[in-house]
Amino acid sequence: MNIAVIGAGYVGTTTSVAFAEYGHKVIVVDHDLKKIEKLQQSILPFYEEGIEDLLKVLITKGNISFTENVNSAINQSDLLFITVGTPSLDDGVADISYVEEVARTIGQHMNDHKIIVIKSTVPIGTGDKVKDIINEELANRNKQIPFDVVSNPEFLREGKALHDARYPERIVIGCNSKKAEKEMKDLYKEVNAQLLITSVKDAEMIKYASNTFLATKISFINELARLCEKMGVDITNVAKGMGLDSRIGPQFLHAGIGYGGSCFPKDVKALKALSLQEKIPLHILEAVTHINDTQAEWFMQKVKNTLGDLSGKRIAILGLTFKPDTDDIREASSIKIIDFLIKNQAVISAYDPKGIEHVKKIFPSITYTSTPFEALQGADAIILVTEWKDIIEIDWKAAKNSMNQPFLFDGRNALNASRMVKLGYSYFGVGLPSN
Ligand SMILES: NC(=O)C1=CN([C@@H]2O[C@H](COP(=O)(O)OP(=O)(O)OC[C@H]3O[C@@H](n4cnc5c(N)ncnc54)[C@H](O)[C@@H]3O)[C@@H](O)[C@H]2O)C=CC1
């Protein structure tokens, strides 16, 4: 099949690579020329394991190409995927202006039947808006060209993007026409995944419901962790015990210092805003946001209560990205934590394998190191913010010996608490009984 993917970000690039691997011909479009030039040389504008190598192969094979020329991409393709960003506006509403702009462009350039597939995460009813915009543009051109609008939300995770795009657990296709349904089924015929066909609006809601439910699980366990800690109960055992019930499941019950990233915070806000617009407020999302907004602060109060006045204290921050295996720092807990420490006049040295360049732009004057070990030299405390493998696996015995005092605050419950205590650390996790 001939496919155009408009928006060469995380989702656009990763799904294009997967489509090209199935043997389709994919043209990826972005209005950012610098991005396109890099991608033409197989250089990704973000860090994601495995994609660059695959890109080289697929470009050489001729299965994937990159362009800023949207017009020719539209007219060479039968399926047009929209994968542009849908960031939050100030009131939390999802900004669909980039999606609308692409719809307008499609209406201005298409010359024969197209299936327009919205992969961006969009508010319920966006499919109808896209249809209206394209019809308007066609009317302006005095053209009557048939087209279908489909919702095909994306569920990939950063850090595991290629794996998730290759082996999705489910494919949701929201469409209102048999022709589009058949084409979409053909597109994914190589993929071994559960397929669900719904209306466009249902599919749009499935995406928001999935992300906000996962965020709810995290906020539930995080708030419960606060109570567990107060009562001498171990949240990790509680989560394990809960997760053994297949109706609950073990995933997304890992207590920590809050969820971050480009999607959970944005999508929770967007669904909340939508519910308010419809005057059916989703109160649960109010609580989910509140817990997440205060989780890092709750943790930092514990740091402050333990260490006392933080002024002049040397604090090592290990991990800056919102999760391991990505260079993404959007809504990362590290930002709130560094901000708190700066306000309290602590002396910070920070390490991350991939996120330093991005964090430097926000906090240019703290110290950044190229190894975790350098960051903790002479430190009064370590705060583990992101559970990167190379951080978890440092020589914790040697690390303790090079600190000024062995306070270890593990914001992800990523280390073995009793081992750390045996090594001589004063160890604090999230929702653990005090040692
Ligand atoms: N990042 C992720 O892991 C996931 C994101 N999503 C959703 O997918 C959508 C895209 O997200 P990301 O890929 O992270 O965004 P991104 O910000 O990485 O990429 C969006 C790209 O679209 C381009 N763009 C914007 N307007 C354009 C236009 N008119 N013409 C051509 N290119 C244009 C931008 O230059 C940018 O390269 C969002 O709605 C997001 O919520 C869904 C699942 C996973």
Ligand SMILES: O=C(O)[C@H]1O[C@H](OP(=O)(O)OP(=O)(O)OC[C@H]2O[C@@H](n3ccc(=O)[nH]c3=O)[C@H](O)[C@@H]2O)[C@H](O)[C@@H](O)[C@@H]1O
């Ligand atoms: O719409 C999206 O963008 C994507 O959002 C999330 O993916 P992602 O944000 O890449 O990362 P997750 O692995 O879900 O982690 C999100 C945040 O939750 C935190 N988290 C996760 C799980 C957990 O048990 N506890 C916890 O605190 C992580 O540390 C991280 O900060 C979803 O998992 C994807 O299915 C979805 O496609």
